[in-house]
Amino acid sequence: MRILLVEDARLVAEPLAHALGRAGYAVDAACDGARGLELARTGAYDAIVLDIMLPQLDGLSMLAKLRRERIDTPVILLTARGDVRDRVRGLDAGADDYLAKPFHVEELLARIRAVLRRRGAPDSAAALQALGLCYTPEVRELRYECAATALTPKEGLVLEALMRASGHTVTRERLELAVWGPDDAASDTRLDVQVSLVRTKLRAVGAPVRIRAVRGMGYVLEEEGEGRERS
Known part of the structure; x- marks a missing residue:
């Protein structure tokens, strides 16, 4: 299974990509929203982990474009802004889940498994x-x-x-x-x-x-x- 990680902070993106790989996922990474949108449009991904604060195109705008184009790949939003308004905006834009920084990698992996189950996708960890x-x-x-x-x-x-x-x-x-x-x-x-x-x-x-x-x-x-x- 393949995950798209869209995160501009290298110190966050690299450990996340490594953890996702160890969990059995193939991972592609983008460091800005424009590149993330380009990759997401290919339809190659089982889930997208998307930061909100991104250069060129912010995460909420990228997500809104995907949903307008009827690309329904599950999306988990990441952000350092954890207030209720941001959560509501993200979910209303079409996100499947939301995780505020800082977070434990194990929680992100559990949330990925959960959104995949809800979409009927197979569990990457299952034999x-x-x-x-x-x-x-x-x-x-x-x-x-x-x-x-x-x-x-x-x-x-x-x-x-x-x-x-x-x-x-x-x-x-x-x-x-x-x-x-x-x-x-x-x-x-x-x-x-x-x-x-x-x-x-x-x-x-x-x-x-x-x-x-x-x-x-x-x-x-x-x-x-x-x-x-x-x-």
Whole structure:
């Protein structure tokens, strides 16, 4: 799952991004509202953590623009201003939750999980199970029966996207967006490299599961011996 963090204070943004990454989220960061709006418009994010006091475009204005454009990605507002009027303005602008600085990172993570649950999104910390595999994004551990192996962050994002697809093909574009986000130059081979590495990890745990390339489309996770993905 991918989180957009829009925060101009480096001393706040860097530890938050690190904590979100450790919690199993992929994180993209923007240091001003204009850039945050540009990234948010891609629709690549499961949630947005948004500071109110931002250069170029403040957080409330950015949020209002998103909602006018019918972009309903869950938003948690961060601000040093904790009075009731600011909270009301933020919630009326379309925020899903509000957290006043200073705050504990664990509380932010809990609020992210809560807004994702309310939107029906899967919990990033919960173990995924498919085809006998068990993958825990929070610690990036892949298990099959009694065998286990660790995945790198990018390997984990590839496998997570394939497992969540429940046997359906995942396009190359969707996989690249899940792993690298919208703010990264495309490469013809980088996805294939990561898929190859995940295949190696599947073999390492002895899973009778393969990642099959679907010509002209993308990849599908299936049991060994299957020849066609479910439509």
